[in-house]
Amino acid sequence: MDxxxxxxxxxxxxxxxxxxxxxxxxxxxPVLGRLLRWRWGRLVFQxxxxxxxxxxxxxxxxxxxxxxxxSATVLAWVHYRGFIxxxxxxxxxLFCFGCPFTLPRTLARRLSLSGGRWPRxxxxxxxxxxxxxxxxxxxxxxxxxxxxxxxxxxxxxxFVGSFVLEALFAESPFCKYVCPLxxxxxxxxxxxxxxxxxxxxxxxxxxxxKECINGxxxxxxxxxxxxxxxxxxxxxxxxxxxxxxACPYDNVALSPRAPLEELxxxxxPARWDLAFLVVALTFFGISNAFGMVSPVYALHTWMAEAxxxxxxxxxxxxxxxxxNIAVPALVVFGGARMSQVASGRSSQPxxxxxxxxxxxxxxxxxxxxxxxxxxxxxxxxxAIVPVMQxxxxxxxxxxxGPHPDWGMSRVLPQEWVFPxxxxxxxxxxxxxxxxxxxxxxxxxxxxxxxFREILPWALVLLLITVVSLxxxxxxxxxxxxxxxxxx
Amino acid sequence: xxxxxLRTADRTRTDxxxxxxxxFAGFIVALTLLAGxxxxxxxxxxxxxxxxxxxxxxxxxxxxxxxxxxxxxxGDPEGRPIEGAAMSLRGDMTHAGMAAVxxxxxxxxxxxxxxxxxxxxxxxxxxxxxxTLEDGRTIRRELQVSVPSGGG
Numbered sequence: 001m002d003x004x005x006x007x008x009x010x011x012x013x014x015x016x017x018x019x020x021x022x023x024x025x026x027x028x029x030p031v032l033g034r035l036l037r038w039r040w041g042r043l044v045f046q047x048x049x050x051x052x053x054x055x056x057x058x059x060x061x062x063x064x065x066x067x068x069x070x071s072a073t074v075l076a077w078v079h080y081r082g083f084i085x086x087x088x089x090x091x092x093x094l095f096c097f098g099c100p101f102t103l104p105r106t107l108a109r110r111l112s113l114s115g116g117r118w119p120r121x122x123x124x125x126x127x128x129x130x131x132x133x134x135x136x137x138x139x140x141x142x143x144x145x146x147x148x149x150x151x152x153x154x155x156x157x158x159f160v161g162s163f164v165l166e167a168l169f170a171e172s173p174f175c176k177y178v179c180p181l182x183x184x185x186x187x188x189x190x191x192x193x194x195x196x197x198x199x200x201x202x203x204x205x206x207x208x209x210k211e212c213i214n215g216x217x218x219x220x221x222x223x224x225x226x227x228x229x230x231x232x233x234x235x236x237x238x239x240x241x242x243x244x245x246a247c248p249y250d251n252v253a254l255s256p257r258a259p260l261e262e263l264x265x266x267x268x269p270a271r272w273d274l275a276f277l278v279v280a281l282t283f284f285g286i287s288n289a290f291g292m293v294s295p296v297y298a299l300h301t302w303m304a305e306a307x308x309x310x311x312x313x314x315x316x317x318x319x320x321x322x323x324n325i326a327v328p329a330l331v332v333f334g335g336a337r338m339s340q341v342a343s344g345r346s347s348q349p350x351x352x353x354x355x356x357x358x359x360x361x362x363x364x365x366x367x368x369x370x371x372x373x374x375x376x377x378x379x380x381x382x383a384i385v386p387v388m389q390x391x392x393x394x395x396x397x398x399x400x401g402p403h404p405d406w407g408m409s410r411v412l413p414q415e416w417v418f419p420x421x422x423x424x425x426x427x428x429x430x431x432x433x434x435x436x437x438x439x440x441x442x443x444x445x446x447x448x449x450x451f452r453e454i455l456p457w458a459l460v461l462l463l464i465t466v467v468s469l470x471x472x473x474x475x476x477x478x479x480x481x482x483x484x485x486x487x
Numbered sequence: 488x489x490x491x492x493l494r495t496a497d498r499t500r501t502d503x504x505x506x507x508x509x510x511f512a513g514f515i516v517a518l519t520l521l522a523g524x525x526x527x528x529x530x531x532x533x534x535x536x537x538x539x540x541x542x543x544x545x546x547x548x549x550x551x552x553x554x555x556x557x558x559x560x561x562g563d564p565e566g567r568p569i570e571g572a573a574m575s576l577r578g579d580m581t582h583a584g585m586a587a588v589x590x591x592x593x594x595x596x597x598x599x600x601x602x603x604x605x606x607x608x609x610x611x612x613x614x615x616x617x618x619t620l621e622d623g624r625t626i627r628r629e630l631q632v633s634v635p636s637g638g639g
Contacts, residue, residue, distance in 0.1 A: 066579060066613050073583040107510065145582040294636040376584035406577055409586040477636050478582050478610035
């Protein structure tokens with residue numbers, strides 16, 4: 001739409017130039033903004049990540065099967081995980097923005113068979129939670145981190161899942177309801193500093209086409225069916241920026257927001273699935289780290305001897321079922337009930353209390369994941385250099401040198417890592433307490449009532465902090481990987 | 488003569504289904520071929536597979552976190568010692584995300600080579616012993632060692 005049409009639409013005179021009220025809008029920065037708003041802007045990033053994914057599949061299936069020598073395992077389990085946690089902390093949901101798994105969906109959409117809607121009972125986060133459980137269980141059982149071959153098949157599984165779901169359903173259910181990576185990113189992007197928002201609310205009020213959600217003639221609308229004028233959260237936002245490209249008024253901004261704005265304001269929906277997802281992800285973080293220290297082997301031995309469980313898969317199912325499903329369920333439902341009893345206000349439904357205080361687990365979980373993923377990235381972030389040297393040499397290319405320099409590995413000195421891990425967990429804990437307090441203080445509630453209401457949640461967070469620090473204080477140990485999951 | 492729109496729609500739908508199945512089948516076939524048929528040649532290929540590289544001693548035994556020594560004997564197929572090789576050791580955890588241990592071996596005579604290194608953590612290790620012979624050929628052997636924690 002040209003400028004004249006825009007002015008007429010807004011009812012201004014010929015000299016009325018559009019002035020965005022948003023202080024800083026990344027979509028209007030000189031070079032980056034133009035690239036992001038360009039019709040193929042996202043594709044540039046997706047193609048880069050697609051190339052990385054193709055490398056993961058190719059090297060994983062054909063390359064050396066020692067994990068530290070193969071780009072599939074190094075990129076997937078060191079760099080991808082380090083990258084997403086830092087990107088979420090510093091910017092936002094950048095992985096979903098550049099997600100390569102959605103590229104074959106464009107083909108699938110053209111081949112769409114039935115065009116049916118995703119079943120109503122599944123329009124929640126329970127499928128994502130099941131997917132997270134499955135992938136973390138497989139990760140431990142099959143030692144995915146030690147197997148380039150299996151890691152490649154995980155990437156293939158993502159491509160196939162996304163492609164098939166897009167072909168069978170009219171909307172894009174994979175991102176919103178299925179993808180475990182997306183669920184992780186959605187949850188922790190609620191703590192991210194960037195958010196999509198309208199530049200001028202009045203423009204949206206008078207908009208007829210609602211192209212941001214309906215799409216325009218050339219650009220699709222929001223794939224996860226979010227409506228920009230009512231957007232108050234990063235939850236379910238893939239940062240695809242289709243809304244910004246589709247808006248004929250250039251009224252969509254990607255702008256910074258106040259730290260913890262989303263977590264401290266009363267915008268979280270009261271939903272059991274969402275509350276459970278946030279709390280469970282914190283426990284996934286603990287169990288994922290617990291799987292890498294010595295006591296887990298003592299537990300396996302005890303379960304084998306005392307319970308007669310000879311199968312590694314069954315023992316892990318039991319451990320993970322307890323740590324990642326039963327305990328989070330107890331925390332969410334028990335915490336809400338105890339909160340209700342402690343506050344002395346029985347009129348408050350437990351669901352509302354769970355929805356009110358579950359966001360405090362976002363910074364707590366973030367701290368734990370940052371400590372864990374940050375550890376591997378700090379220790380082996382540069383390991384990708386000799387891996388790529390070796391990969392290129394295997395293909396007769398010596399651009400990066402005649403020999404792989406296997407000594408390259410650390411990004412940070414070893415002695416910095418543990419203090420940084422402790423710092424990440426403690427900052428997560430104190431920010432979580434702050435979020436609890438901010439959410440407890442509201443009209444109609446006395447400070448004493450609010451304090452009693454948050455007490456059960458604060459105690460759980462304290463316990464999580466102590467357990468996490470104890471785990472990170474233990475020396476790492478990874479056993480049982482020989483001849484498992486390796487071709 | 489006008490075309491029957493219902494029949495055209497059915498045909499389009501059938502075409503789409505065929506295209507979908509063709510794409511999907513092609514993708515799976517390509518992957519299966521890649522997964523099953525290809526193993527890349529690597530630059531680290533052993534150029535002297537006929538030579539013997541035996542572990543004489545690995546201390547401490549059983550392995551434990553901390554300092555360790557590995558004594559190797561390099562010999563020809565008949566067992567005669569080979570001297571003058573530049574040997575080194577690389578220790579990796581079997582998973583990505585940890586720093587490798589790199590040490591050069593010291594030649595102690597009669598085809599024996601000793602390496603001092605450190606098991607930096609408990610767990611499963613992939614030890615790669617590699618070297619260059621005086622004639623320029625490279626040799627590479629791998630072994631797997633599980634280092635238990637103090638508690639076993």
